[in-house]
Amino acid sequence: xxxxxxxxxxxxxxxxxxxxxxxxxxxxxxxxxxxxxxxxxxxxxxxxxxxxxxxxxxxxxxxxxxxxxxxxxxxxxxxxxxxxxxxxxxxxxxxxxxxxxxxxxxxxxxxxxxxxxxxxxxxxxxxxxxxxxxxxxxxxxxxxxxxxxxxxxxxxxxxxxxxxxxxxxxxxxxxxxxxxxxxxxxxxxxxxxxxxxxxxxxxxxxxxxxxxxxxxxxxxxxxxxxxxxxxxxxxxxxxxxxxxxxxxxxxxxxxxxxxxxxxxxxxxxxxxxxxxxxxxxxxxxxxxxxxxxxxxxxxxxxxxxxxxxxxxxxxxxxxxxxxxxxxxxxxxxxxxxxxxxxxxxxxxxxxxxxxxxxxxxxxxxxxxxxxxxxxxxx
Amino acid sequence: xxxxxxxxxxxxxxxxxxxxxxxxxxxxxxxxxxxxxxxxxxxxxxxxxxxxxxxxxxxxxxxxxxxxxxxxxxxxxxxxxxxxxxxxxxxxxxxxxxxxxxxxxxxxxxxxxxxxxxxxxxxxxxxxxxxxxxxxxxxxxxxxxxxxxxxxxxxxxxxxxxxxxxxxxxxxxxxxxxxxxxxxxxxxxxxxxxxxxxxxxxxxxxxxxxxxxxxxxxxxxxxxxxxxxxxxxxxxxxxxxxxxxxxxxxxxxxxxxxxxxxxxxxxxxxxxxxxxxxxxxxxxxxxxxxxxxxxxxxxxxxxxxxxxxxxxxxxxxxxxxxxxxxxxxxxxxxxxxxxxxxxxxxxxxxxxxxxxxxxxxxxxxxxxxxxxxxxxxxxxxxxxxxxxxx
Ligand SMILES: Cc1cc2nc3c(=O)[nH]c(=O)nc-3n(C[C@H](O)[C@H](O)[C@H](O)COP(=O)(O)OP(=O)(O)OC[C@H]3O[C@@H](n4cnc5c(N)ncnc54)[C@H](O)[C@@H]3O)c2cc1C
Numbered sequence: 001x002x003x004x005x006x007x008x009x010x011x012x013x014x015x016x017x018x019x020x021x022x023x024x025x026x027x028x029x030x031x032x033x034x035x036x037x038x039x040x041x042x043x044x045x046x047x048x049x050x051x052x053x054x055x056x057x058x059x060x061x062x063x064x065x066x067x068x069x070x071x072x073x074x075x076x077x078x079x080x081x082x083x084x085x086x087x088x089x090x091x092x093x094x095x096x097x098x099x100x101x102x103x104x105x106x107x108x109x110x111x112x113x114x115x116x117x118x119x120x121x122x123x124x125x126x127x128x129x130x131x132x133x134x135x136x137x138x139x140x141x142x143x144x145x146x147x148x149x150x151x152x153x154x155x156x157x158x159x160x161x162x163x164x165x166x167x168x169x170x171x172x173x174x175x176x177x178x179x180x181x182x183x184x185x186x187x188x189x190x191x192x193x194x195x196x197x198x199x200x201x202x203x204x205x206x207x208x209x210x211x212x213x214x215x216x217x218x219x220x221x222x223x224x225x226x227x228x229x230x231x232x233x234x235x236x237x238x239x240x241x242x243x244x245x246x247x248x249x250x251x252x253x254x255x256x257x258x259x260x261x262x263x264x265x266x267x268x269x270x271x272x273x274x275x276x277x278x279x280x281x282x283x284x285x286x287x288x289x290x291x292x293x294x295x296x297x298x299x300x301x302x303x304x305x306x307x308x309x310x311x312x313x314x315x316x317x318x319x320x321x322x323x324x325x326x327x328x329x330x331x332x333x334x335x336x337x338x339x340x341x342x343x344x345x346x347x348x349x350x351x352x353x354x355x356x357x358x359x360x361x362x363x364x365x366x367x368x369x370x371x372x373x374x375x376x377x378x
Numbered sequence: 379x380x381x382x383x384x385x386x387x388x389x390x391x392x393x394x395x396x397x398x399x400x401x402x403x404x405x406x407x408x409x410x411x412x413x414x415x416x417x418x419x420x421x422x423x424x425x426x427x428x429x430x431x432x433x434x435x436x437x438x439x440x441x442x443x444x445x446x447x448x449x450x451x452x453x454x455x456x457x458x459x460x461x462x463x464x465x466x467x468x469x470x471x472x473x474x475x476x477x478x479x480x481x482x483x484x485x486x487x488x489x490x491x492x493x494x495x496x497x498x499x500x501x502x503x504x505x506x507x508x509x510x511x512x513x514x515x516x517x518x519x520x521x522x523x524x525x526x527x528x529x530x531x532x533x534x535x536x537x538x539x540x541x542x543x544x545x546x547x548x549x550x551x552x553x554x555x556x557x558x559x560x561x562x563x564x565x566x567x568x569x570x571x572x573x574x575x576x577x578x579x580x581x582x583x584x585x586x587x588x589x590x591x592x593x594x595x596x597x598x599x600x601x602x603x604x605x606x607x608x609x610x611x612x613x614x615x616x617x618x619x620x621x622x623x624x625x626x627x628x629x630x631x632x633x634x635x636x637x638x639x640x641x642x643x644x645x646x647x648x649x650x651x652x653x654x655x656x657x658x659x660x661x662x663x664x665x666x667x668x669x670x671x672x673x674x675x676x677x678x679x680x681x682x683x684x685x686x687x688x689x690x691x692x693x694x695x696x697x698x699x700x701x702x703x704x705x706x707x708x709x710x711x712x713x714x715x716x717x718x719x720x721x722x723x724x725x726x727x728x729x730x731x732x733x734x735x736x737x738x739x740x741x742x743x744x745x746x747x748x749x750x751x752x753x754x755x756x757x758x759x760x761x762x763x764x765x766x767x768x
Contacts, residue, residue, distance in 0.1 A: 001675055003673050256758050273747075276750065276760050277750040277751075279754055280751075283686060284693060292662070292665075366651075369658040
């Protein structure tokens with residue numbers, strides 16, 4: 001039993017934290033809150049050198065992990081990215097890398113994996129039209145064409161798609177769900193940045209108008225991408241949970257400090273039980289969330305027997321915990337927490353948006369209920 | 379990262395087999411039903427049978443406190459399945475004696491605790507000293523080779539059947555932690571009166587204990603005079619870290635079964651989205667309790683236990699336990715209103731008993747409010763509560 005990051009993973013975490021504090025401090029994030037893009041290619045490339053986009057890429061394609069559990073390594077990085085409210089598509093790029101590594105043919109791996117690992121290729125995933133994980137919400141249709149497939153439709157809530165070099169597109173083909181790799185720019189593909197609640201991160205609408213996809217762009221077989229999409233959602237949930245834990249931990253620390261510093265009625269507000277007990281509740285939820293997030297990473301990394309259950313627990317609980325912690329942080333800060341200048345709302349906004357993407361917590365609770373039914377004999 | 383526990387080697391199969399045979403041959407037939415929690419029988423004859431059972435287990439080499447970790451694991455697994463108690467009373471004093479006791483005390487009491495020969499009760503709480511244990515008023519006055527002790531204790535679980543009490547009393551005229559001293563009290567001493575109390579469950583598990591000029595030999599003091607607070611803290615910390623073994627292993631599954639039987643709006647309740655969401659929530663939180671356990675165990679193994687580990691786990695467990703029992707009753711509909719021995723009751727009313735008893739876990743062993751103070755003050759380093767009296 002060793003349910004913790006090991007020394008190498010802690011080292012990676014520490015290096016990532018220092019890098020982000022230096023290269024992507026909140027002060028920098030703040031200069032871009034209302035900008036068209038929050039993405040910084042220079043920081044991305046240097047982050048890639050620390051391994052951010054190489055961990056799930058096999059060595060022969062230019063990648064490499066820190067331990068024999070690359071998904072856990074990556075979760076450690078994602079926690080730090082979340083802690084800094086880092087805007088970049090760390091999650092999406094890694095989901096695409098993992099999909100190519102697991103389902104790509106030799107040529108696709110050669111073409112994309114090294115570039116992703118080096119930080120030269122920013123990749124993102126176009127999931128559904130409404131940001132949910134529902135199979136019937138895929139909004140891009142793929143019909144057979146002489147060259148391969150022709151794509152029409154729309155995908156929304158794709159991280160930083162307008163900055164990306166490569167899209168992984170979930171499509172609905174007549175024979176079933178299909179994944180298409182789409183290097184950019186591509187004729188017929190257009191982007192619109194969505195006006196979003198999370199000021200630190202840009203989500204896009206991606207429109208496809210008679211877009212040609214050649215046969216060699218199809219990941220796996222046409223109509224047979226169900227398992228690949230499931231795998232992508234699992235990894236997305238693990239990384240989303242890890243980011244949420246990191247962010248929740250940071251906003252919790254800020255809040256505890258404020259409760260010690262701020263005085264009213266001649267006492268620090270943290271001495272009032274209404275605040276003290278609330279903070280205890282936040283710690284309880286934070287630690288529960290951390291345990292769930294770690295366990296999901298472990299279960300995916302090792303393909304454990306309870307992998308799907310572990311992912312659903314993280315999906316059901318971790319982002320709710322983050323949203324609870326971030327919301328209460330604003331409350332505990334009082335008026336200052338209600339200002340644009342204070343960081344609390346940036347965490348609250350991130351938390352709310354994360355709750356809505358890649359399968360919301362209700363969706364994961366429904367999955368857990370189904371798993372419980374399957375285990376309880378009639 | 380891993381959560382693996384070493385697999386039990388096959389050379390232990392004989393141990394397990396032997397224990398199973400022992401259980402078949404010796405399992406006592408009791409008048410009392412084993413329910414959730416630290417419960418006591420009504421019938422003294424049951425206590426005689428239970429003592430024989432625990433003693434027998436120990437003497438045959440199958441007790442739950444085997445030194446060999448694999449044997450201990452097997453024993454606990456097999457004994458949990460019997461749903462018959464294998465630890466009687468409250469043995470927490472053992473930790474205090476190990477850490478603070480004299481050589482003689484260790485020899486006189488530890489083996490007898492391990493073998494189940496001695497049953498213990500914990501005599502800390504008083505009518506006016508519960509959460510605020512440092513305001514306890516039971517006095518101990520030195521008189522030659524004895525302390526003479528007078529006062530009243532309350533909520534003393536299993537005291538009605540106990541041989542010894544783990545007692546906190548005050549020497550001198552100090553206040554707060556000053557003078558609090560830990561003693562071993564022979565419950566058969568003159569001046570000890572035990573009066574059973576009936577609980578919200580209808581059963582009798584705890585008692586009032588009156589101490590009227592009880593003479594306790596000086597050598598029955600645990601630790602130094604006035605050091606009782608540290609002695610007690612050590613064992614209370616242990617209490618908060620120990621979870622009941624007989625909790626529902628799969629609460630979501632139990633709720634699924636209840637929801638299949640109940641109809642709502644012309645269909646089984648299990649098809650109702652609100653019910654499914656609640657079952658999903660319970661599944662998540664019960665699994666998170668397990669994952670939290672892995673973290674706490676890992677940290678303990680590395681000597682990195684955090685100040686919040688034990689209180690957090692106790693709050694998590696006790697509040698989920700209450701939520702599950704409460705929801706189970708709601709799911710059962712009219713049958714949720716029925717208790718054991720009523721033929722129409724669901725699973726002989728076990729959920730109703732669990733629902734009532736659930737409040738013991740949120741109150742006893744440090745109420746959840748006090749534990750939130752502990753988290754706030756000791757783990758987060760927030761300013762302490764001001765006292766109203768000193
Ligand atoms: C089933 C059961 C078994 C028990 N067994 C034993 C036993 O074997 N031996 C033994 O010594 N004791 C035992 N106890 C006693 C238990 O430890 C006390 O009940 C507990 O410590 C609370 O004390 P109290 O009952 O006096 O409540 P109080 O301390 O009066 O508390 C009443 C309420 O006020 C709240 N409260 C008190 N102080 C504060 C504060 N500072 N901040 C916020 N809220 C506060 C409490 O949380 C509670 O909700 C048992 C109790 C139960 C329920």
